[in-house]
Amino acid sequence: MPSTGAYSIMKKAPVNKIIQFSNVDGPGNRTAIFFQGCPFNCMFCHNPETIHMCSSCGLCVSKCPAGALAFDEGGKVVWDSGKCVQCDTCIKLCPHDASPRVTWMSVEEVLQQIRRCAPYIDGITCSGGECTLRSEFMTELFREVVRLGKTCLIDSNGSYDFEKDPALLEFSQGVMLDVKAAERSWSEKLISDPGDMVLKNLDYLKNIGKLYEVRTVILPGRDTENENTVRYVAEHIGDACFYKIIRYRPFGVRERFLKILGEEETDEAYAGRYASLARELGASKAYVV
């Protein structure tokens, strides 16, 4: 069975990619670090290849047109970044929602890349997958990044019990939290998790002033679910942070979920209604992206 991958005692974390300059992962210009592995399985996930760890089943190896994939002596699938031409063949055919293009990196290795970007960025954002699966790694990373005078943001699906990890939050400017569903039954369908922890985090992070923003994806035609979620979030956060109303976009969504969610993207006006609703309910910093 593919797993989400336990934290390695060697203090290395599986990194899917590092984007040197990003303008969409928090305020200003940021270096974004994407970790591999996620405990949820959201229907509308745009990069499902980040969900599981590669099980080395080997299916993709012979299909790589660039010869960038091979087995090592232990039978593990290894990826040669120098040869890879980023054609995405491997991730498209992987039946396990995994990717062979993952590098296990130490804090120091990640830091080296961040130091290079440091003169040009406001800070970093850890994302995923779900970055909090690497909370210990992140805490160490953040400690160093803060020393460089840069800010650290956490982009999280809310599955992690933040209350139990004050050290992580101490070095972080805040969390960008996804709240995808407010009702348990809908949450179980949409993200394969009842979502209790997400809602707990919403309140907890807000109360300690570490909620940087909340995001909700608006699905086309799901009036009830959309409204319930937006209502819940708006009533809980008020004007404490930004509330990003995100339009569902079918790009990258897996075939079987496209059948359920549809191939239409949410139109701007429809999403706009929920932003207005949120603002009416007191979430004054709600807007559509």
Place this chain on the structure above:
Amino acid sequence: MSDALNIIQDPTLTYKQELLALARLGESTDDSLRYSDEYYEAKRKGALCDLNEGVMPYRPRYICPDYELLFKKGCEFLQLDPPKDLLEAVNVLEIFYCHVPSITSFPVYLGDLDKLLEPFVIKEDRAYAKKVLGLFLRNIDRVQTDSFVHADIGPEDSVTGRILLELTEEMQLAVPNLTLRYDPERTSDDFALACVKCMLKTAKPSFANHRMFVSEWGEKYAIASCYNGLSIGGGGFTLPRLRLYECALDAKSPDDFIERELPRHIDLQLEYMDKRVKFIVEQSSFFKTNFLVTEGFVKQENFTGMFGVVGLAECCNYLLGIEDKKKGFGMNREATELGIRIMKEIDRRVSEHEAPYCDAYGHRYRLHAQVGIDSDGMDDSPGTRIPIGVEPTMLEQLEVNEKFHPFFPTGTGDIFKFEETYIKTPEAILPIIKGSLANGLRYFSGYLENNDVVRVTGYLVKKSEIEKLRAKKQSLNNVTVFGMGAQDGGHALDRRVQHHEESSGK
């Protein structure tokens, strides 16, 4: 058919463009300014290029008048008194601009407009001031019809600077080119951010490293034409260029190039510059009788010669036998290191040369990373830029640029194209500009994908105007035709776009 007849019958030339082309043709009938046989041979091979400056220079290439002086004492020759209010100020400038010569016959430097006009602007009602400045900009765009016409603002925030930005955005004009002189201590983030927003919508202003320019020129420097650093009250005599790729074609190895071919070509270009500078000063009437000189708006000692280079990337790739540009200069440490070695050698040899005149700079010429001309095609990338189409990530591109920009006091720069989402996040661009200027970048230009006004290699054109030329209609702007050539031959509008999902390709 004679050359003259060709010009006269060309349907795409406006009357003024015909006149300038005919003047150039007339100039070319004299050959009293002669160079060595070796010079002509190198020129024929394409290793040296005079940028069609014309064989008989009758004015310096770039002239940067001291407009502060104009406002202080007026101009006797043009019968202009010092202006007393905003209307008079813009009127004085509009008249004066028409009498400032240059290689293109248009003024390449319009002054530090915010500083010049601020005392008048703040005395007026803002809406009225904006109306006057709008008409002023319209006058410049329709009368000084050439994208090498350049105005400067900053480093400080000002009412005038803000109004000029607003108008630039509202009017979407290709002329004038505009630069913010950026100083981290004197330019507020708020003003810089306003400039970034304007840049995304109109491809201007660009950002100049104020501290770097001040350290080389003192406070009174101008950014003129594309991105040329020059002295206010002075300018540039001439700008020929080494086409480094062609210079390297006879070299047997990198060492052979640096020891033999490069110095040989440098000396030929210096010979050319010396002769032209002497001719301009000693033979042509400009420095003897032009009112700009006699009334002190420019001083001959403040002029220098601009020693241009292009095609460093292709030169390095050729010398190292690198055929795949994607693995060459900019992406490949060895090629980039070779580039630095070559630039150091050029810098050393040029600075050892005793130039005629150029008194204010210890009789030295100054280096210039020439921005390329349409006929360069893909053989020689502008200055020391990484070839279009193979740019690495933005970070890597900046790091390479930072190594080369300090070599060029008379100008260099690079251009970054941003994708649409950046219009909503200008604050993601400012730290990039600040960081790169602090790390040695000299000049940063950017524009947004899908804009009409775009930056080609250093100047601005409207894509809609290029389309006019393609349809064999006339374009008022002299430079549109270069933009078309650079788009066709050099793919100058196809540079890499900074995407929000740009992987480091770890």
